[in-house]
Amino acid sequence: MPIDSTVLVTGAAGQIAYSLLFSIAKGDVFGKDQPVILLLLDITPMLPVLDGVVMELQDCALPLLRDIIPTDKEEVAFKDLDAAILVGSMPRKDGMERKDLLKANVAIFKSQGAALEKYAKKTVKVLVVGNPANTNCLIAAKSAPSIPKENFSCLTRLDHNRARSQVAMRCAVPATHVRNVIIWGNHSSTQYPDVHHCLVNMSGSELACFDAVKDDAWLKGDFIATVQQRGAAVIKARKLSSAMSAAKAICDHMRDIWTGTADGEFISMGVYSSGNSYGVPDDLIYSFPVQIKDKTWKIVEGLAINSFSQTKMDATAAELIEERDTAVAFLGV
Numbered sequence: 001m002p003i004d005s006t007v008l009v010t011g012a013a014g015q016i017a018y019s020l021l022f023s024i025a026k027g028d029v030f031g032k033d034q035p036v037i038l039l040l041l042d043i044t045p046m047l048p049v050l051d052g053v054v055m056e057l058q059d060c061a062l063p064l065l066r067d068i069i070p071t072d073k074e075e076v077a078f079k080d081l082d083a084a085i086l087v088g089s090m091p092r093k094d095g096m097e098r099k100d101l102l103k104a105n106v107a108i109f110k111s112q113g114a115a116l117e118k119y120a121k122k123t124v125k126v127l128v129v130g131n132p133a134n135t136n137c138l139i140a141a142k143s144a145p146s147i148p149k150e151n152f153s154c155l156t157r158l159d160h161n162r163a164r165s166q167v168a169m170r171c172a173v174p175a176t177h178v179r180n181v182i183i184w185g186n187h188s189s190t191q192y193p194d195v196h197h198c199l200v201n202m203s204g205s206e207l208a209c210f211d212a213v214k215d216d217a218w219l220k221g222d223f224i225a226t227v228q229q230r231g232a233a234v235i236k237a238r239k240l241s242s243a244m245s246a247a248k249a250i251c252d253h254m255r256d257i258w259t260g261t262a263d264g265e266f267i268s269m270g271v272y273s274s275g276n277s278y279g280v281p282d283d284l285i286y287s288f289p290v291q292i293k294d295k296t297w298k299i300v301e302g303l304a305i306n307s308f309s310q311t312k313m314d315a316t317a318a319e320l321i322e323e324r325d326t327a328v329a330f331l332g333v
Helices: 015-026 044-059 098-119 133-142 157-171 209-213 216-220 222-238 244-259 307-331
Strands: 005-010 036-041 065-071 083-086 125-128 152-154 182-184 192-194 199-202 205-208 267-272 285-293 296-299
Touching (some): 015 244, 133 267, 157 182, 157 192, 157 199, 157 209
Parallel strands (some): 005 083, 083 125
Antiparallel strands (some): 152 267, 285 296
């Protein structure tokens, strides 16, 4: 039996975590024979709710779940971690300026980055989910200077899965028949869902997405808008933000880090930009197409980018630069 993996989930009393924890504890993420110790962090007022989550996890009687440790203390939560899934963040409240939201989250992710630096293994893989995810991820990474920047990523897999599913529904094929969609940039409404390199398996043969869909206007218009605005559409319908789909995307993201991507396939994740063939500025967490092997991601380089794509990639980079500069000013770095 492998040695136990120690996994932290923050915001652990929240609704994304409620959809996520069972999948992790059951072995869907780190492996079917990989025992896990779950560390569950939330703010002090949420501890009674967290106790209920712990009871439910115990009641699942899962063979791989070795221990569950609920806490409101960073020194407990971040100790000797193999993986950290940072879901908790300050949500945007009515009338709150984006700048105020950034300021509140800089404080949270500066503190959690410092806790990673102080207590976690240097090999820890950190996934930031809490929004604004890209910039929160950058702040955490900057606050943990001895952990490699490559160990930090933010979640754009939900956007990736949304794009994949939209194409699949349009072509009336299973989502598994659609590969190599790309989400470029920020996990925000400026993100660019790009299908210029996407392939669709239609009755046994792979077609370029534009040839499979046969509706360029939709692919360059409503498709992009639907993926960009999907989170808002779910909130409007459910009166709550995406939780089931977000949890599924977190599982996909972490499982791909642990087990690698399939040959000939790439997925989207927000990673540290430091020299790439797409002209994305350095020192951003930006969503790229990546391939993963041996727990190490590499940006898929050399994809042809037309002017339509480049304009959208530049626009989302500009938003990330503005977010970063505002956040770093609060950080006092």
